[in-house]
Amino acid sequence: MSNSAAGIFRRLNDAVYWTGAVVACVALVLVSAVIPWAVYTRYVLNSASSWPEPTAVLLTVGITFIGSANCYRQRIHMNMTVGTNLLPPLLRRASLFLSEILMGVIAIFMVIWGLRLVRTTWDNSVDEFPWLSVGITYLPIVVSGAMMLLFVIERLTIGPPPRDGADAHVPVE
Amino acid sequence: KMVLKASDVHPLGYPTVEAVVRMGKKLETATNGRLTIQMFPSMQLGGEKEMIEQAQLGALQIARISVGAVGPVVDDVNVFNMPFVFRNSKHMEKVIDGEIGDELLAKISANEKTGLIALCWMNAGSRNVYNNKRPIRTIADLKGLKVRMMGNPLFVDTMNALGGNGVALGFDQVFSSMQTGVVDGAENNPPSFIAQNHYQVAKYFTMTEHLIIPELLVFSRISWQKLSPEDQALMKKLSKEAQQEQRVLWYEAENAAIEKMKAAGTEIITDVDKKPFQDAVKPVWNKYGAKYAAMVKRIEAVQ
Amino acid sequence: MDIAVLLLSMCFFFAIGMPIAYAMALSSLVGALWIDLPIGAVMQQLASGVGKVSMLTIPFFVLAGAIMAEGGMARRLVDFAAVVVGFTRIRGGLSQVNILATTIMSGISGSSVADTSAIGSVMIPQMAAKGYPRVFATNVTISASLQAIIVPPSHNSVIYSLATGGVVSITSLFLAGVLPGLLLGFSLMVLCLFYAYRDKHPKGEPVPIRQAVKMLGDAMWGIVTLAIVLGGILTGVFTPIEAGAIACVWAFFVTMFIYRDYKWSELPLLVYKTLQTVAMVLTLVATASCFGYVAALMQMPAKMTEFFVAISSNKYVLLMWLNIMLLVLGTALDLAPLVLICTPILLPVVKSFGIDPVHFGIVMLLNLGIGLLTPPVGTTLFVGCAIGKVSVDEVMRGIWPFYYVMFAVLMIVTYVPWLSLALPRMFGF
Ligand code: NA
Numbered sequence: 001m002s003n004s005a006a007g008i009f010r011r012l013n014d015a016v017y018w019t020g021a022v023v024a025c026v027a028l029v030l031v032s033a034v035i036p037w038a039v040y041t042r043y044v045l046n047s048a049s050s051w052p053e054p055t056a057v058l059l060t061v062g063i064t065f066i067g068s069a070n071c072y073r074q075r076i077h078m079n080m081t082v083g084t085n086l087l088p089p090l091l092r093r094a095s096l097f098l099s100e101i102l103m104g105v106i107a108i109f110m111v112i113w114g115l116r117l118v119r120t121t122w123d124n125s126v127d128e129f130p131w132l133s134v135g136i137t138y139l140p141i142v143v144s145g146a147m148m149l150l151f152v153i154e155r156l157t158i159g160p161p162p163r164d165g166a167d168a169h170v171p172v173e
Numbered sequence: 174k175m176v177l178k179a180s181d182v183h184p185l186g187y188p189t190v191e192a193v194v195r196m197g198k199k200l201e202t203a204t205n206g207r208l209t210i211q212m213f214p215s216m217q218l219g220g221e222k223e224m225i226e227q228a229q230l231g232a233l234q235i236a237r238i239s240v241g242a243v244g245p246v247v248d249d250v251n252v253f254n255m256p257f258v259f260r261n262s263k264h265m266e267k268v269i270d271g272e273i274g275d276e277l278l279a280k281i282s283a284n285e286k287t288g289l290i291a292l293c294w295m296n297a298g299s300r301n302v303y304n305n306k307r308p309i310r311t312i313a314d315l316k317g318l319k320v321r322m323m324g325n326p327l328f329v330d331t332m333n334a335l336g337g338n339g340v341a342l343g344f345d346q347v348f349s350s351m352q353t354g355v356v357d358g359a360e361n362n363p364p365s366f367i368a369q370n371h372y373q374v375a376k377y378f379t380m381t382e383h384l385i386i387p388e389l390l391v392f393s394r395i396s397w398q399k400l401s402p403e404d405q406a407l408m409k410k411l412s413k414e415a416q417q418e419q420r421v422l423w424y425e426a427e428n429a430a431i432e433k434m435k436a437a438g439t440e441i442i443t444d445v446d447k448k449p450f451q452d453a454v455k456p457v458w459n460k461y462g463a464k465y466a467a468m469v470k471r472i473e474a475v476q
Numbered sequence: 477m478d479i480a481v482l483l484l485s486m487c488f489f490f491a492i493g494m495p496i497a498y499a500m501a502l503s504s505l506v507g508a509l510w511i512d513l514p515i516g517a518v519m520q521q522l523a524s525g526v527g528k529v530s531m532l533t534i535p536f537f538v539l540a541g542a543i544m545a546e547g548g549m550a551r552r553l554v555d556f557a558a559v560v561v562g563f564t565r566i567r568g569g570l571s572q573v574n575i576l577a578t579t580i581m582s583g584i585s586g587s588s589v590a591d592t593s594a595i596g597s598v599m600i601p602q603m604a605a606k607g608y609p610r611v612f613a614t615n616v617t618i619s620a621s622l623q624a625i626i627v628p629p630s631h632n633s634v635i636y637s638l639a640t641g642g643v644v645s646i647t648s649l650f651l652a653g654v655l656p657g658l659l660l661g662f663s664l665m666v667l668c669l670f671y672a673y674r675d676k677h678p679k680g681e682p683v684p685i686r687q688a689v690k691m692l693g694d695a696m697w698g699i700v701t702l703a704i705v706l707g708g709i710l711t712g713v714f715t716p717i718e719a720g721a722i723a724c725v726w727a728f729f730v731t732m733f734i735y736r737d738y739k740w741s742e743l744p745l746l747v748y749k750t751l752q753t754v755a756m757v758l759t760l761v762a763t764a765s766c767f768g769y770v771a772a773l774m775q776m777p778a779k780m781t782e783f784f785v786a787i788s789s790n791k792y793v794l795l796m797w798l799n800i801m802l803l804v805l806g807t808a809l810d811l812a813p814l815v816l817i818c819t820p821i822l823l824p825v826v827k828s829f830g831i832d833p834v835h836f837g838i839v840m841l842l843n844l845g846i847g848l849l850t851p852p853v854g855t856t857l858f859v860g861c862a863i864g865k866v867s868v869d870e871v872m873r874g875i876w877p878f879y880y881v882m883f884a885v886l887m888i889v890t891y892v893p894w895l896s897l898a899l900p901r902m903f904g905f
Pocket residue numbers: 581582583584585586587623624625626627628629630
């Protein structure tokens with residue numbers, strides 16, 4: 001790929017990444033606001049509203065899948081390096097290449113079979129929100145798969161982007 | 174050789190599960206082992222929503238679901254969700270055994286959007302209010318009680334119309350919410366009351382029978398089309414038998430549950446005058462029931 | 477055969493360095509194709525695995541923990557512990573301060589890595605300055621941080637609860653973790669006391685009264701979080717989910733309006749970092765649910781039960797085998813994925829032997845927690861070394877007495893179910 005094409009492709013991926021990040025961050029803040037609101041309505045307004053919990057759940061599914069593709073781009077997902085570290089350099093490179101290809105395979109599955117799932121469940125409606133199609137709630141899988149496919153291609157062609165210091169992500173264990 | 178996967182949210186031994194297991198044995202005998210049913214009980218494959226989707230995808234063949242699940246596509250079945258639509262369980266059984274029952278099964282099967290073939294009805298008993306505050310003998314006793322209802326706004330409104338506070342909560346949260354006072358009570362049938370250990374946190378159980386909602390046994394449409402017409406006919410015949418067998422199992426389970434409730438010291442209130450309750454839900458009928466008027470007339474006519 | 481295809485493909489994907497989460501997803505796809513299952517069903521599990529109400533506690537507790545750790549609450553808890561320990565003038569006082577501060581921090585955060593970095597970055601330099609060996613200070617920090625995983629609130633308990641399919645309630649797991657967590661803290665304190673006399677560690681110094689009062693007052697705001705979360709759940713004011721959300725709001729309020737040493741402009745970055753952690757953990761939950769689904773269709777739980785029944789019919793022997801198996805797996809894999817993979821498979825085994833799933837959950841979390849301190853994959857160990865500015869090799873040479881203590885605690889927790897079950901029983905679970 002020529003330098004300018006690589007630059008454009010990098011910027012495209014950056015744009016996808018940051019759009020996803022901002023949307024997911026806003027959703028995360030909303031989730032953390034919606035549940036306290038439910039507590040407030042129950043104790044202060046004395047009428048329990050039933051929408052906050054299912055709304056928070058749907059938002060969190062969205063956060064998970066968009067965030068997951070972004071985590072892939074930033075190399076944040078946990079993986080085992082014990083096995084690959086034992087290999088001679090050439091084999092190690094081969095196995096890492098294979099693992100990227102397989103990530104692409106998963107991404108393709110997520111797009112194609114995710115879309116089929118969306119179609120199959122299109123006429124079902126969400127229990128708590130009868131106006132909402134179940135199919136829509138599965139769209140994050142498709143979006144995440146498409147984002148990941150883009151990021152896999154990016155890694156295989158122009159290499160991964162520099163990390164943004166996200167090593168310092170909030171610890172889990 | 175074909176293995177039909179069946180699933181239920183309830184554990185092995187529960188009437189709906191046992192009925193399908195027995196159906197599987199008959200199926201195996203009738204087809205010399207060509208068709209068998211493999212049961213995945215206790216939500217092993219997910220909750221009801223997941224089961225339906227798996228059946229629609231053809232990943233699962235047989236599922237036991239509630240009518241609410243097909244309601245959005247086949248609205249007619251929602252009539253069973255109306256409070257006090259049946260006089261009692263016997264009345265409900267007459268309706269599902271008769272032409273209304275068959276007609277609704279056919280409607281579900283005929284509608285491609287459901288992705289399901291409706292095999293038969295199953296008895297789920299009647300739902301009754303229980304709580305840990307006070308015995309409910311008259312409608313006035315319900316006043317101000319926070320009662321967990323299923324998520325459908327219709328059910329929440331029903332409780333509100335009865336004078337209580339309907340609270341929509343996940344099924345898995347009911348026990349701890351009752352224990353900690355997030356709600357004062359809930360409503361369900363006696364077997365669930367025992368199986369979910371709710372008897373440990375709710376002392377008063379009133380036979381309000383405000384909801385009598387039968388359930389459905391469905392088959393995946395995709396998988397159905399892979400069966401030969403003979404096998405389809407066999408499945409239908411066995412399902413009809415299962416509908417009757419499950420009923421017997423249900424009453425056994427219900428009686429056993431009531432015995433356990435008595436042994437555990439639950440105060441069971443049976444002598445309730447249902448008339449004031451039925452009158453109180455009139456606003457709910459006005460809000461949700463108008464479109465079912467014709468069907469309700471036919472249901473009422475069933476003796 | 478089905479099961480071999482599923483497990484071997486997963487091991488292969490692990491070994492070539494694929495992200496663990498996606499290795500689970502891909503092996504589920506391979507398994508699904510092998511048993512001729514529609515792929516859509518695997519996709520469905522991907523979403524429904526995280527689409528559960530109780531799962532909301534995970535983002536909440538991660539976010540609340542992050543706000544508190546970064547917003548200066550950890551430092552104030554250390555001050556609080558220094559006041560409490562200082563007045564006893566105990567030998568090796570700073571080790572005790574370290575452990576006590578971690579215990580309290582564990583009542584707020586659910587992550588041993590968070591505790592290690594929050595408490596370690598304050599305590600290890602202090603201890604080193606007073607003449608404690610850095611390796612020792614690091615080992616105290618990382619082993620004490622295991623309390624975070626079992627002392628409530630803990631999102632790892634939530635992950636276990638999710639993995640049981642909601643059979644075990646979050647509240648009862650929270651309650652069950654209290655005594656084992658305190659036992660671990662106490663045992664480590666005793667070990668440190670032994671070291672203090674053997675190696676002549678300096679005595680603790682009391683904090684001057686005036687300063688002590690101010691420190692206690694400051695720390696109270698943080699300790700109130702404990703009361704909100706646990707008290708709120710136990711009295712029924714909140715569900716665990718709501719308690720998590722309220723803890724976020726409270727931590728935010730205290731950090732921004734009481735302590736005021738965090739800048740508003742830093743908040744978006746905090747949310748961004750939390751998002752990455754949450755997405756990473758929930759991806760594991762999602763893909764593990766695919767794996768569990770395919771495994772269930774292959775009847776893996778039932779076959780696993782048969783296998784263990786064949787080994788022994790005694791539940792104490794079974795618990796020993798499970799502990800050994802988990803310790804081995806824990807050396808090479810992280811806690812969350814192991815909980816998610818093993819729970820659905822082992823739960824039927826455990827139940828058929830009459831072991832309480834709540835008790836087993838605590839055993840498993842403690843066991844896999846120890847795995848976080850072992851190479852080759854030991855997240856807490858590595859973070860501790862980075863913060864203590866010591867090499868993994870050095871730490872490993874000094875860690876064995878700590879391993880012995882942790883193993884002894886694991887055995888006590890395994891064979892004295894009362895420790896885990898007393899509190900849940902008391903509250904009627
Ligand atoms: Na904790």
